Amino acid sequence: MKSVVITGTGVTAPNGLGKDDFWDATRAGRTGIGPVGRFDATGYPSTLAGEVPGFVARDHLPSRLIPQTDHMTRLALVAADWALADAGIVPSEWPEFGIGVMTASSSGGFEFGQGELKNLWSKGGQYVSAYQSFAWFYAVNSGQISIRNGLRGPGGVLVSDQAGGLDAVAQARRQIRKGGGLVLAGGVDGSICPWGWVAQIAGGRLSTDPDPGRAYRPFAADAAGHVPGEGGALLVMEEEDAARARGARIYGRVAGYGSTFDPHPDTGREPGLRRAAEIALRDAALRPSDIDVVFADAAAIPDLDRVEAEAINALFGPGGVPVTAPQTMTGRLNSGAGPLALSTALYAMRDGLIPPTLTRDPSPAYGLDLVRDTREAAMSTALVLARGQGGFNSAMVVATAEAPVAAPA
């Protein structure tokens, strides 16, 4: 099997706009969680979010794109620009069908949709923007990135809630193995608007704690839900041989992937997370002892934290691997989560630093070696876990370019 590597990353995150600001904040343990600023949330049960700071769309995008894009699409377009630039890719120098786009989405352009629904019900159908036809749509980020950059290779969108970001990267790897070329893959998400807010509250997993320092506290005995965030990351992916031939800087290799779906809870059967991780390890031809760090899903719902801790302990033994959840500084980003965690893992391996988990009173009963302060560690492999509401489990192994390539399974 062809080795597929990541050669560019573009990040828009609540604790940093751009990969450098993001990584500076993340390694230093600086949070981006605070009171919602995009609308007045004071009357809602949940009032905290992770919002991307200092983002002025007009500074980055042409005027033509503003009336037709949701906030999260603007973030995605900018992350895509930055990922391409980071990889040294000028799309116009590539064959027309040489670069594809594979993104994940959890809810599409909710804020844009809310505005148009408001127009529909308060003023009438003739007041609804023609751009509503696609601005709300799940596939809109793939489409807009493709149009803006003239990327006509394989394109698509994956919709599997928070697992989707890893699924999109896996789909990109499949496409590259089949047909070569480059794929821009990942996810940038967010629906911090009243309509998105009530939908998330109805989902039953948002923390109602108003204290930014403790609202999202995964692996605490009294964990009570998460804080939602916006943003994510896009990654430039290509065949390792091609990347080396063009002299690209290689962040790391997508070494393994697995995905499973949970059995119905009433069956009493084990949820699928452990199996997803095992499949990813087998795909990477690695043993658990080869994994240097785990980036957890960190749902912050006691039942889900227990399932995740049991899965990690079943594979690595209690305390057998450092576990971290830097999304405690951004909030959960839905489809943006996996690609941002992959980027974080790549920076962590490069700099030999495991970023911290900002939780409160984690329970030793989970038996995890939870990294709470930035930790120095030489790493060449990382396992990233992500779960989507409704039963989606995905796991991905990334390895440094220097790590030995696995023998074909």
Added chain:
Amino acid sequence: MSEFTVEDLGRVLREAAGESEVAVGGDSLDTDFAEIGYDSIALLEAAGRIERQLGIQLDDETVGEATTPRLFLAVVNRQGSADAA
């Protein structure tokens, strides 16, 4: 109804779809909208705004065939006077 001018069209297009690469005005009356930088959805959105502002109805298909500012203005002004009659 007073005549809907090329300046009016330029303004509505900017509001509807953002700034184009080429200014909509006297010099671009016969330039293709695609070349000016407005696609079919931009024109559909502009047509909707013109309908609301002028209180007229434009036929989607006729609008779709108006590929330059001159043709587009003719559709609007023809429909405007028909609705006023």
